[in-house]
Structure formats: C-alpha cells, structure tokens
Amino acid sequence: MSNLRGLLKGKNNLVVSLVALGVAAILPLFFDPLSNLTNNFILAAAFVVMALGLNIVVGFAGLLDLGYVAFYAFGAYTIGWFASDHFSSVNGGEGFHIAAGEFASNLPGIHLNFLVIVVVAVIITGIAGMLIGLPTLRLRGDYIAIVTLAFGEIIYRFAVNGDEITFGEGYKLTNGRQAISPIDSIDLPGFAPFDSAFSLRPFYWFCLVLVGIVLLVNFRLRDSRLGRAWIAIREDEVAAASMGVPLVKTKLLAYATGAAFGGISGAFLGSYLTSVNANNFQFGFSIFILAMIILGGLGSIWGVAIGAILLSFINTYFIPEVFNEVPRKIGLEFDLTILNFGIFGFLILLVMVLRPQGILPERRRALELEGVGAGDAIEVRAP
Amino acid sequence: MSTNTATADPASHRLSDTLREAASKYGLIAVLLALPVYLAISDLISKGNLTDLGNNLVLGLSNGAIIALVALGYTLVYGIIELINFAHGEVFMIGSFVAFGLWGTFGISEGMAVPGMIVGLLAAMIAAMIVCGGLNVMIERVAYKPLRNAPKLAPLITAIGMSFILQNVGILWRGSSQASVPDLINQSNDLVTIGGVVINNGDVLAAAVTIPLVFLLTSFINRSRLGKAMRATAQDPDAARLMGINVNTTISMTFLLGGMLAGAAGLINLLYQTSIWYFQGFQAGLIAFTAAVMGGIGNLKGAVLGGLIIGCIGQLAEFRIGAEWTAVVVFAYLVLIMVFRPQGLIGEETREAG
Numbered sequence: 001m002s003n004l005r006g007l008l009k010g011k012n013n014l015v016v017s018l019v020a021l022g023v024a025a026i027l028p029l030f031f032d033p034l035s036n037l038t039n040n041f042i043l044a045a046a047f048v049v050m051a052l053g054l055n056i057v058v059g060f061a062g063l064l065d066l067g068y069v070a071f072y073a074f075g076a077y078t079i080g081w082f083a084s085d086h087f088s089s090v091n092g093g094e095g096f097h098i099a100a101g102e103f104a105s106n107l108p109g110i111h112l113n114f115l116v117i118v119v120v121a122v123i124i125t126g127i128a129g130m131l132i133g134l135p136t137l138r139l140r141g142d143y144i145a146i147v148t149l150a151f152g153e154i155i156y157r158f159a160v161n162g163d164e165i166t167f168g169e170g171y172k173l174t175n176g177r178q179a180i181s182p183i184d185s186i187d188l189p190g191f192a193p194f195d196s197a198f199s200l201r202p203f204y205w206f207c208l209v210l211v212g213i214v215l216l217v218n219f220r221l222r223d224s225r226l227g228r229a230w231i232a233i234r235e236d237e238v239a240a241a242s243m244g245v246p247l248v249k250t251k252l253l254a255y256a257t258g259a260a261f262g263g264i265s266g267a268f269l270g271s272y273l274t275s276v277n278a279n280n281f282q283f284g285f286s287i288f289i290l291a292m293i294i295l296g297g298l299g300s301i302w303g304v305a306i307g308a309i310l311l312s313f314i315n316t317y318f319i320p321e322v323f324n325e326v327p328r329k330i331g332l333e334f335d336l337t338i339l340n341f342g343i344f345g346f347l348i349l350l351v352m353v354l355r356p357q358g359i360l361p362e363r364r365r366a367l368e369l370e371g372v373g374a375g376d377a378i379e380v381r382a383p
Numbered sequence: 384m385s386t387n388t389a390t391a392d393p394a395s396h397r398l399s400d401t402l403r404e405a406a407s408k409y410g411l412i413a414v415l416l417a418l419p420v421y422l423a424i425s426d427l428i429s430k431g432n433l434t435d436l437g438n439n440l441v442l443g444l445s446n447g448a449i450i451a452l453v454a455l456g457y458t459l460v461y462g463i464i465e466l467i468n469f470a471h472g473e474v475f476m477i478g479s480f481v482a483f484g485l486w487g488t489f490g491i492s493e494g495m496a497v498p499g500m501i502v503g504l505l506a507a508m509i510a511a512m513i514v515c516g517g518l519n520v521m522i523e524r525v526a527y528k529p530l531r532n533a534p535k536l537a538p539l540i541t542a543i544g545m546s547f548i549l550q551n552v553g554i555l556w557r558g559s560s561q562a563s564v565p566d567l568i569n570q571s572n573d574l575v576t577i578g579g580v581v582i583n584n585g586d587v588l589a590a591a592v593t594i595p596l597v598f599l600l601t602s603f604i605n606r607s608r609l610g611k612a613m614r615a616t617a618q619d620p621d622a623a624r625l626m627g628i629n630v631n632t633t634i635s636m637t638f639l640l641g642g643m644l645a646g647a648a649g650l651i652n653l654l655y656q657t658s659i660w661y662f663q664g665f666q667a668g669l670i671a672f673t674a675a676v677m678g679g680i681g682n683l684k685g686a687v688l689g690g691l692i693i694g695c696i697g698q699l700a701e702f703r704i705g706a707e708w709t710a711v712v713v714f715a716y717l718v719l720i721m722v723f724r725p726q727g728l729i730g731e732e733t734r735e736a737g
Contacts, residue, residue: 161705
C-alpha cells in the first residue's frame with residue numbers, strides 16, 4: 001500500500017491521472033455503444049465528479065455535509081429550467097436561445113448551450129452552497145451535519161411540491177414527481193449533437209473530460225494556500241484561526257467549491273437522463289455520495305475517485321445484475337435491489353469500524369488514525 | 384473624569400448585554416409564538432372563535448407527546464456521550480413493527496373486550512420496549528463503542544449507516560409501502576367536547592402513556608443510583624470513572640432507557656396513526672431531534688417541552704399550510720433554532736454549540 005501511495009505522490013500525479021483517464025477513455029470501445037455497461041460507466045464518471053466535490057467539504061475542510069443532494073438538485077434544475085420547454089411562453093412563445101443546437105433552437109422555452117448551462121450551474125450552486133453554509137459557520141461538528149441535512153430535506157420538499165408554486169405566466173417552480181422533460185441533449189460546437197439513441201460514448205467521453213478538469217482543480221486546490229487552510233480548519237479550527245486562517249471565507253469557499261462540482265454533475269445528469277425528477281433528490285442520495293468518499297478514504301482524491309467508481313458499480317451493476325437473484329436462490333422472496341441502501345449503510349459501518357481511513361487513505365489522516373500524531377511522524381524520520 | 388467613564392462603561396455594557404441576552408432568550412419564544420398568534424388573530428377575524436385553533440393544538444399536544452418520548456431518547460444519549468443517535472428514529476419504527484407483530488400472538492383484535500385489550504396492549508408495549516431497549520444497546524455496542532476515541536464525526540457516520548440498515552430490515556419485514564393497521568381504540572372517536580374543542584380517544588391514550596413514562600424516567604434519573612451514575616457520566620466521564628462508576632455499563636443503560644421509550648412510542652404511534660411504514664422512523668426521528676434541540680439537548684424537561692411545541696407547530700402547519708409542507712416548516716424551525724439559539728429554550732450551552 002505504501003508503494004502505491006508513493007506512486008501517487010507529487011509529479012507522478014499528472015502521469016497517473018493521464019494514464020488513468022486514457023485507460024478510462026479507451027474502455028467503452030470494447031463494449032457496445034448502447035450497452036448497459038456504457039451507461040454504468042457514464043453514471044460512475046458523473047458520481048466521481050460529485051464525490052470529489054463533497055470530498056472538498058467533508059474530506060478537506062472537515063465539515064460534515066449531509067445535504068449534498070441539494071446541489072445535485074440545483075444543478076439539475078438549472079438545466080431543467082434553461083434547456084427545456086419548461087418556460088414555454090417565454091418571448092411570446094418564440095423561446096429564448098443562446099447557441100442552442102439545431103433541433104432545440106426552434107423550440108419554445110429557454111434553451112442555452114450546455115457549456116453556458118455549466119457556467120450558470122456553477123454560479124447558482126456556488127451561491128446556494130454559500131447560503132446553506134452561512135448558518136453553519138458558528139456551529140461545529142454534528143450540528144453542521146444536522147443543519148445541512150435539514151436544508152437538503154427542505155430543498156427536496158420544494159422540488160417535490162414545486163408544482164404547487166407558480167409564478168409569471170403560470171410557470172411551475174418544478175414539475176415535482178412528474179419531472180421536467182425532455183431536456184436538450186448536449187450539443188457542443190464543432191461536434192455532432194449527442195444522441196443517446198445512437199451511441200452513449202460521446203456522453204461518456206464528455207463526462208470524462210469533466211472528471212479530468214475536476215481532478216486537476218482538486219489537486220491544484222489541495223496543494224494551494226486555500227487547500228492547506230481547509231485542512232488546517234479540519235485539524236483544529238481554533239489553532240487555524242489563531243494562525244490567521246480566515247474561518248468565514250475559507251469555510252464558505254469550501255461549501256461553494258464543493259457545491260459547484262455537485263451542480264456541474266447535476267446538470268450533466270439532467271441532460272443525460274433527459275429528465276429532472278424530484279424523486280432523485282432524497283436524503284439517501286446524500287448518503288450514497290458520502291459513502292463513496294468514506295469508502296475511498298476521506299480527503300484522499302484518488303481514494304474518493306476509486307470509492308465513487310466502486311460504489312456506483314455496486315449500485316448499477318453488482319446489486320441489480322450480478323447478485324440480485326441471490327436471495328431467491330437461497331429461498332428468500334425478495335430482490336437484492338430493495339436493499340441497496342441497507343448495503344451502503346452496512347459498507348459505511350464496516351469501513352468506519354474496521355478501516356476508518358478508507359481504501360486508499362490520505363497520508364495525514366492515515367497517520368492520525370493509526371494513533372501516531374503528525375509530530376511523532378516527523379520525529380521518527382529525524383536522524 | 385476617568386473615574387466617571389470607568390463607572391459609566393460597565394453600566395452601558397451591562398445594558399447592552401441584558402438586551403442581547405433578552406433578544407436571544409425571548410427571540411426564539413417570539414418566533415415560536417408567531418405562527419399560532421397569527422392564526423389566532425386570523426381565526427378571530429374570520430370566524431369569531433378559536434375552536435379550530437384549539438382543535439389543532441389538542442392534536443398537536445397528543446402528537447407532541449409521542450414526539451417527546453422519541454426526543455427523550457435523543458436527549459439522553461446526547462447528554463451522556465454527545466452523539467446524535469441517528470438510528471434512534473429507526474428504533475422507534477422497529478418498536479411499531481414489533482408491537483404490531485405481537486398483536487396476533489397476544490390475540491389482540493378489533494372489537495374485543497376492553498379489559499382484555501388493555502392487558503394485551505400493555506403486554507405488547509412491554510415487549511416492544513424490551514426489544515427496542517435491547518436493540519439500542521446492541522447498536523451502541525456495534526456501531527458506537529468501537530469509535531469512542533475516534534474523531535467525533537465517525538460515530539455519527541456509523542449511526543447513519545445503522546439507520547439505513549434498520550430501514551432495510553423494516554422493508555424486508557413488511558415491504559416498502561405504507562400499510563394501515565386495525566383501529567383498535569377507535570382513535571378518532573370524540574370522547575369529550577369542551578367549548579367546541581374535541582378530545583379523541585387517541586389524545587387520551589397519548590397522554591395516558593406518555594405522562595407516567597416521563598414521570599418514571601425523571602424519578603429514575605433523579606433518585607436511583609444508576610440515574611446518579613448517568614448524571615455523573617454526562618458531566619465528566621473521566622471523573623465518573625475515577626469515582627468508581629462503570630462508565631460502559633452506564634452508557635449501555637442510557638441506550639436501554641432511550642430504546643425502551645422509543646418502543647413505547649412505537650406502540651402508541653401505531654394506535655394513534657393506525658398505519659405502519661418502514662420510513663416512519665426517519666421523519667419522526669428528525670422531528671424528535673428538532674424537539675430535543677429546541678428544548679436544549681441533554682435536558683429532559685426540554686425534550687418534553689420541545690416535543691409538545693414541535694407537535695403543535697407540525698399540526699398547525701399540516702392543517703393551515705398543507706400536509707406536504709409540514710416537514711419544510713419543522714426543518715425551517717430546526718435551522719432557525721440551531722443558528723440563533725443552539726442551546727435551546729431551557730438547556731445550558733453545550734460545548735458543540737458554543
């Protein structure tokens with residue numbers, strides 16, 4: 001394990017990233033472009049983006065956010081509002097378009113290009129992240145968890161009941177459980193429009209580019225002044241403050257950055273699934289993402305990426321396709337899929353009790369959890 | 384001159400401090416009263432009486448009594464090891480399931496003679512209390528005890544894991560859809576009407592079970608040896624250990640008591656709501672936690688008071704705003720309390736909140 005950790009250190013990071021992304025990029029060529037497996041790859045990549053976002057808040061800054069699903073919702077509704085015919089009578093029924101694809105540019109409603117949507121989603125979720133973070137600034141530990149959980153639930157209820165809230169010319173805030181659909185497909189300038197009926201590969205490669213960007217941002221942030229400030233706050237808030245770390249700014253930036261990643265991924269998933277349904281924004285989803293980063297190793301970027309891929313495949317492949325029939329084979333009358341959250345809960349419990357540092361731990365945290373203080377570690381190395 | 388300012392300064396400080404103290408102390412009460420007072424005024428203007436509000440509040444109080452029982456479990460555990468026992472709502476749910484499962488065993492059915500039913504229900508309640516108490520102790524052993532020296536967020540995370548596991552136990556047990564159960568006590572039967580305000584069988588039941596249990600619990604904690612040990616451990620576990628208190632046993636007993644209350648609440652909830660669902664624990668747990676925080680977490684009286692208040696707020700929101708928005712109103716109160724008065728109505732400041 002220590003060799004592996006050494007491999008992932010320093011300059012090697014870039015090499016490892018490029019190799020990993022390169023292998024990941026070739027992977028779908030071995031499978032049918034419309035197969036379920038390709039779909040699973042896409043979801044896994046989207047969850048890597050989300051998990052890396054939550055990792056900034058929980059893993060780096062140590063603020064346990066149990067309402068991360070709120071940012072998935074904000075990102076998804078950004079694309080739901082601005083890349084569908086939801087606001088159907090905007091501009092006298094003509095619609096409002098910015099660089100929308102050939103197909104979408106004749107439809108009523110607001111249609112922005114996906115790249116514009118990403119920018120809008122980052123802004124909206126970043127602001128939402130700060131607003132949700134603001135009330136938690138004075139709080140510590142488990143109280144933050146509960147306040148963020150409450151916010152997550154409030155956003156979920158608004159998503160579900162949003163069809164009761166109307167404004168303007170009878171526009172609904174959300175479509176609740178009826179879902180806002182269809183959503184414009186991704187249409188990048190210079191590329192053919194993505195068509196999920198023809199091939200899923202473009203979605204995958206696009207999401208892989210997002211993963212690459214997010215990985216880069218994560219590494220750069222972690223090694224920056226801001227990243228060190230986050231880790232300092234996580235280790236000891238009072239000590240960090242007395243060393244001159246501005247708590248308010250640093251914490252809010254953690255919330256905003258983490259939220260923005262959730263928003264990007266949410267917008268992508270909205271477009272890929274072609275619908276934004278309030279049912280997707282339940283508390284369980286926050287825990288699903290949290291389980292990924294705990295499984296992988298809180299604060300460890302590669303660990304979190306691996307955890308996300310693993311848990312995503314457990315959710316989309318191993319539970320429903322590989323092991324689904326197991327209970328029936330041993331004479332029990334249920335499918336394993338109904339137990340997926342119990343399985344995630346069990347994994348969280350198991351990892352937390354047996355290997356709290358995760359699969360691929362962050363070095364600093366591993367040292368702490370092994371009962372060796374950071375100071376001791378330095379002393380050991382001194383001649 | 385200098386003496387003048389010296390005497391004037393502390394005085395002005397004291398004044399501003401008093402003002403700030405008053406604002407933080409009565410601000411929450413004002414926020415809490417805002418909804419009922421507004422509704423009372425609008426009722427008086429539109430209908431000329433307060434019957435509707437009274438009915439809402441009666442339902443709120445009986446609902447709140449059930450919430451209070453669950454909230455006591457949160458507050459007991461938080462008081463002693465400063466952990467939000469996230470799985471507590473699920474223990475309450477399992478209590479309902481166990482009690483319902485035993486109805487058949489104890490021969491309880493609709494329309495049976497009253498004395499027989501009371502004996503049967505009491506037996507079911509005691510069984511549910513024992514199972515839930517044991518379950519809560521087991522949860523502590525498996526999920527929290529190994530992490531007692533880990534970072535503080537670790538046991539909270541395992542608590543969430545435990546909560547999901549128990550929800551799935553519920554799904555395996557009774558499927559994933561809400562089911563209705565026989566209305567044994569004729570829950571919505573009007574028992575008495577005082578000035579237009581109706582009190583049903585369900586309200587009486589909730590009060591009849593909750594009040595004795597709360598009295599038993601408070602006298603247990605205030606009078607018994609074990610209660611003294613619990614209070615000592617809550618104040619300072621290390622000092623308690625030095626004084627010869629077995630801290631591990633004391634913590635287990637706390638979980639046992641909390642679980643037993645949740646089991647009792649599970650049975651009352653079954654009779655009161657006449658429905659059963661694997662998900663009932665999650666929502667009830669969050670609401671009860673809000674109640675515990677509102678009263679001041681770690682404070683028994685506070686949990687009961689908070690439960691009653693949250694029950695009333697929930698009912699007012701349900702009847703006046705719409706049932707689908709109840710959760711939003713309750714969680715909004717939770718956020719407000721957490722932010723502006725994390726020590727709650729009558730609790731002391733906890734280390735976390737300060």
